[in-house]
Amino acid sequence: xxxxxxxxxxxxxxxxxxxxxxxxxxxxxxxxxxxxxxxxxxxxxxxxxxxxxxxxxxxxxxxxxxxxxxxxxxxxxxxxxxxxxxxxxxxxxxxxxxxxxxxxxxxxxxxxxxxxxxxxxxxxxxxxxxxxxxxxxxxxxxxxxxxxxxxxxxxxxxxxxxxxxxxxxxxxxxxxxxxxxxxxxxxxxxxxxxxxxxxxxxxxxxxxxxxxxxxxxxxxxxxxxxxxxxxxxxxxxxxxxxxxxxxxxxxxxxxxxxxxxxxxxxxxxxxxxxxxxxxxxxxxxxxxxxxxxxxxxxxxxxxxxxxxxxxxxxxxxxxxxxxxxxxxxxxxxxxxxxxxxxxxxxxxxxxxxxxxxxxxxxxxxxxxxxxxxxxxxxxxxxxxxxxxxxxxxxxxxxxxxxxxxxxxxxxxxxxxxxxxxxxxxxxxxxxxxxxxxxxxxxxxxxxxxxxxxxxxxxxxxxxxxxxxxxxxxxxxxxxxxxxxxxxxxxxxxxxxxxxxxxxxxx
Amino acid sequence: xxxxxxxxxxxxxxxxxxxxxxxxxxxxxxxxxxxxxxxxxxxxxxxxxxxxxxxxxxxxxxxxxxxxxxxxxxxxxxxxxxxxxxxxxxxxxxxxxxxxxxxxxxxxxxxxxxxxxxxxxxxxxxxxxxxxxxxxxxxxxxxxxxxxxxxxxxxxxxxxxxxxxxxxxxxxxxxxxxxxxxxxxxxxxxxxxxxxxxxxxxxxxxxxxxxxxxxxx
Numbered sequence: 001x002x003x004x005x006x007x008x009x010x011x012x013x014x015x016x017x018x019x020x021x022x023x024x025x026x027x028x029x030x031x032x033x034x035x036x037x038x039x040x041x042x043x044x045x046x047x048x049x050x051x052x053x054x055x056x057x058x059x060x061x062x063x064x065x066x067x068x069x070x071x072x073x074x075x076x077x078x079x080x081x082x083x084x085x086x087x088x089x090x091x092x093x094x095x096x097x098x099x100x101x102x103x104x105x106x107x108x109x110x111x112x113x114x115x116x117x118x119x120x121x122x123x124x125x126x127x128x129x130x131x132x133x134x135x136x137x138x139x140x141x142x143x144x145x146x147x148x149x150x151x152x153x154x155x156x157x158x159x160x161x162x163x164x165x166x167x168x169x170x171x172x173x174x175x176x177x178x179x180x181x182x183x184x185x186x187x188x189x190x191x192x193x194x195x196x197x198x199x200x201x202x203x204x205x206x207x208x209x210x211x212x213x214x215x216x217x218x219x220x221x222x223x224x225x226x227x228x229x230x231x232x233x234x235x236x237x238x239x240x241x242x243x244x245x246x247x248x249x250x251x252x253x254x255x256x257x258x259x260x261x262x263x264x265x266x267x268x269x270x271x272x273x274x275x276x277x278x279x280x281x282x283x284x285x286x287x288x289x290x291x292x293x294x295x296x297x298x299x300x301x302x303x304x305x306x307x308x309x310x311x312x313x314x315x316x317x318x319x320x321x322x323x324x325x326x327x328x329x330x331x332x333x334x335x336x337x338x339x340x341x342x343x344x345x346x347x348x349x350x351x352x353x354x355x356x357x358x359x360x361x362x363x364x365x366x367x368x369x370x371x372x373x374x375x376x377x378x379x380x381x382x383x384x385x386x387x388x389x390x391x392x393x394x395x396x397x398x399x400x401x402x403x404x405x406x407x408x409x410x411x412x413x414x415x416x417x418x419x420x421x422x423x424x425x426x427x428x429x430x431x432x433x434x435x436x437x438x439x440x441x442x443x444x445x446x447x448x449x450x451x452x453x454x455x456x457x458x459x460x461x462x463x464x465x466x467x468x469x470x471x472x473x474x475x476x477x478x479x480x481x482x483x484x485x486x487x488x489x490x491x492x493x494x495x496x497x498x499x500x501x502x503x504x505x506x
Numbered sequence: 507x508x509x510x511x512x513x514x515x516x517x518x519x520x521x522x523x524x525x526x527x528x529x530x531x532x533x534x535x536x537x538x539x540x541x542x543x544x545x546x547x548x549x550x551x552x553x554x555x556x557x558x559x560x561x562x563x564x565x566x567x568x569x570x571x572x573x574x575x576x577x578x579x580x581x582x583x584x585x586x587x588x589x590x591x592x593x594x595x596x597x598x599x600x601x602x603x604x605x606x607x608x609x610x611x612x613x614x615x616x617x618x619x620x621x622x623x624x625x626x627x628x629x630x631x632x633x634x635x636x637x638x639x640x641x642x643x644x645x646x647x648x649x650x651x652x653x654x655x656x657x658x659x660x661x662x663x664x665x666x667x668x669x670x671x672x673x674x675x676x677x678x679x680x681x682x683x684x685x686x687x688x689x690x691x692x693x694x695x696x697x698x699x700x701x702x703x704x705x706x707x708x709x710x711x712x713x714x715x716x717x718x719x720x721x722x723x
Contacts, residue, residue, distance in 0.1 A: 004639045005657040006600060008665070011672050014636055018675035302592055304663055
């Protein structure tokens with residue numbers, strides 16, 4: 001150990017001694033000015049209004065008018081009605097008067113004139129006005145448990161506190177009502193794919209169309225009025241300048257926000273801090289944040305970075321935010337031929353919901369190509385689809401809006417048909433060499449089964465079983481279903497093979 | 507008091523198997539950030555590397571760039587142009603950065619610097635009572651820096667969080683209405699001003715001059 005250097009233990013000791021000093025100073029400051037917090041007026045917002053109303057529920061309005069003060073030295077104060085009215089007036093909230101009226105109406109003594117006179121008698125210039133803090137303290141005397149946001153608990157525990165005190169501080173028992181308010185109903189930010197209030201990650205290989213589909217799915221919900229475009233923030237960090245401009249135009253049309261790193265001083269690296277601030281400021285609720293693509297916001301190959309991102313993302317979600325991340329699969333496929341997420345498992349572990357998007361087919365020519373993609377759910381917390389399929393048509397020279405306009409969701413019947421077609425195409429590709437050999441043999445006039453098998457075996461250099469299987473698999477009249485030859489009875493009841501005609505030639 | 511740029515080596519250690527990064531920001535913000543990694547293996551000797559660093563720093567500083575250097579050793583196999591937290595081998599310095607409170611767009615006044623120095627002394631005294639070693643002091647141009655040598659702490663999340671908490675507690679204890687401790691200088695790849703170079707920002711005025719960062723023994 002270097003005696004001229006600061007050790008980890010010295011840092012830890014310093015932290016503890018400073019924490020002890022800082023906390024004791026804070027406590028004595030509060031004790032000296034026990035009215036200090038009362039002087040801070042809560043801002044007018046739903047949460048604060050509910051807090052005040054909750055406290056008033058414990059205070060009976062059916063008491064004498066009093067002189068405008070609340071005598072907190074008494075065990076069960078009386079004569080506080082005017083004091084409460086003035087404390088509510090002191091808030092200077094737009095809904096303060098209505099809250100005061102509703103509360104006062106709980107008493108048989110209530111008269112509208114009396115209430116108006118009392119409300120108007122409040123003097124905002126009074127040197128030592130009564131504050132809402134006194135109302136909370138009064139409510140406490142009647143059994144109300146007060147959650148005071150102005151004395152919000154620190155995010156990290158006081159290192160000098162006892163372990164049991166720290167554990168108690170983290171307990172959520174008693175917070176269910178508050179948490180319920182944060183909870184969002186199962187509403188989809190992306191139909192069947194991403195639920196509001198969750199973290200959904202969509203993995204796909206490059207050029208699968210994940211940005212296109214994400215935009216289409218968001219637009220669908222915004223247009224239907226299910227989500228508010230003004231609360232959707234699409235961070236487009238994986239685009240060209242031209243591509244970004246086209247997408248900003250669309251976002252403007254939908255009333256959705258689009259952020260692009262390098263523009264308006266925005267940097268992708270700001271996102272974790274912004275998520276944290278939204279959560280801490282209570283502004284995350286309802287915000288839908290889409291990160292395209294995730295690797296621009298954290299290092300997916302670095303476990304520490306991915307874990308840190310996960311912690312921030314969970315804070316954002318716990319505060320009512322919705323996070324949708326688009327990410328890349330790696331170059332490998334799983335046993336079912338589906339894509340595998342790229343990076344460490346931390347993002348998948350921390351996400352609520354995860355889909356892998358695979359391209360099933362791309363049919364057409366160089367000018368116009370129809371793409372079919374499948375979303376396969378790999379992790380879910382909620383009633384999301386297990387699979388979903390979409391098609392889109394890419395035409396050379398067409399604008400991005402036209403590409404977006406070509407996206408279609410595929411129904412269940414079509415899904416089955418496409419899946420069958422996909423499986424068929426895979427088999428056709430596998431059997432291609434033997435199919436060519438059989439077609440060649442039939443063309444040369446080898447049409448009886450045993451001769452055909454023998455000739456195809458020689459031409460394709462394949463086993464008898466393999467050739468026989470391929471021959472039987474693709475026998476029939478339906479060319480579109482992959483059938484390439486038919487087996488029919490001819491003259492003298494002699495069975496022979498003939499080529500199946502493609503539909504365009506029939 | 508003038509300071510030689512070579513005094514930077516009294517603060518920043520150049521050790522075998524590690525590199526340092528020079529980063530330069532033009533004070534107008536209109537030019538690209540310049541970043542150069544200095545790896546001893548690319549030079550005949552450590553001394554020649556130091557000379558090359560000093561030459562580039564002074565050249566860029568003369569062209570209006572503010573010059574910074576990484577405070578912790580950088581992995582010599584660094585692939586990117588700039589060191590990130592994961593590229594730091596271990597932590598060997600704790601930076602306590604004291605600046606005036608409020609808007610700091612323009613250069614500090616002498617009174618601002620005096621206030622920062624005075625708080626630095628208070629902190630040094632307090633830490634000395636706790637058995638901490640003597641730090642290196644630098645008048646950073648607009649405030650005061652204290653550099654405490656760390657006993658090669660590992661570069662991991664625990665250390666980062668510990669340093670972050672310590673800076674916050676120090677700020678809680680010592681911040682006053684005139685000067686504050688910067689609580690965001692906790693990351694491993696933190697860069698700091700190079701002594702012996704002039705720090706420029708905002709609008710220079712007779713009572714707010716651009717100053718050279720100076721080491722105080």
